[in-house]
Amino acid sequence: KAGVTQTPRYLIKTRGQQVTLSCSPISGHRSVSWYQQTPGQGLQFLFEYFSETQRNKGNFPGRFSGRQFSNSRSEMNVSTLELGDSALYLCASSLAGAHQEQFFGPGTRLTVL
Amino acid sequence: QKEVEQNSGPLSVPEGAIASLNCTYSDRGSQSFFWYRQYSGKSPELIMSIYSNGDKEDGRFTAQLNKASQYVSLLIRDSQPSDSATYLCAVNAGTASKLTFGTGTRLQVTL
Numbered sequence: 005k006a007g008v009t010q011t012p013r014y015l016i017k018t019r020g021q022q023v024t025l026s027c028s029p030i031s032g033h034r035s036v037s038w039y040q041q042t043p044g045q046g047l048q049f050l051f052e053y054f055s056e057t058q059r060n061k062g063n064f065p066g067r068f069s070g071r072q073f074s075n076s077r078s079e080m081n082v083s084t085l086e087l088g089d090s091a092l093y094l095c096a097s098s099l100a101g102a103h104q105e106q107f108f109g110p111g112t113r114l115t116v117l
Numbered sequence: 118q119k120e121v122e123q124n125s126g127p128l129s130v131p132e133g134a135i136a137s138l139n140c141t142y143s144d145r146g147s148q149s150f151f152w153y154r155q156y157s158g159k160s161p162e163l164i165m166s167i168y169s170n171g172d173k174e175d176g177r178f179t180a181q182l183n184k185a186s187q188y189v190s191l192l193i194r195d196s197q198p199s200d201s202a203t204y205l206c207a208v209n210a211g212t213a214s215k216l217t218f219g220t221g222t223r224l225q226v227t228l
Contacts (some may be wrong), residue, residue: 060213103149
């Protein structure tokens with residue numbers, strides 16, 4: 005069974021631009037969660053999508069948004085990029101339940117210049 | 118107080134020894150607990166999940182949970198140099214799939 009895939013793997017953007025990241029979950033998984041990982045803050049939860057609905061949201065500004073499609077694929081968007089948005093963005097997929105195991109994709113490394 | 122706390126390490130153990138990694142959490146409503154391994158430059162890889170008090174063994178790995186003490190640990194038996202990585206403890210306290218992570222413990226297995 006194929007794992008979680010994320011595209012692109014690397015991105016370089018400049019301040020003020022926007023970016024869209026994509027995540028395809030493991031086949032049969034309906035929940036997709038997004039996390040940001042930085043050296044200073046560690047792994048922080050951004051949001052979770054299940055059945056095309058945002059089920060939970062972390063403590064991030066509204067510049068961070070996401071969506072999920074009917075095939076469970078998910079995208080996250082960051083608008084008006086700031087230098088501090090440079091991070092590894094990780095997507096994790098799980099089965100439907102809240103306490104299921106989550107499996108991470110390889111991540112997208114975003115650098116904001 | 119951080120929600121999930123881990124000693125950042127590095128924890129250095131000789132090859133073949135038992136590595137003991139510890140994690141405490143603050144939310145008494147936490148229901149599921151996970152250990153992830155992360156190699157430098159890679160994404161986290163799930164090693165163990167545990168949901169009820171006691172021990173859970175999988176190969177060389179044993180996860181231990183004590184909800185009364187709000188404590189979860191990971192034991193790695195017969196440690197190998199390939200086990201050298203950062204180990205992340207994650208906890209889920211809510212009704213959705215939000216994981217709260219500790220900052221991770223860096224493990225070094227020496228020859």
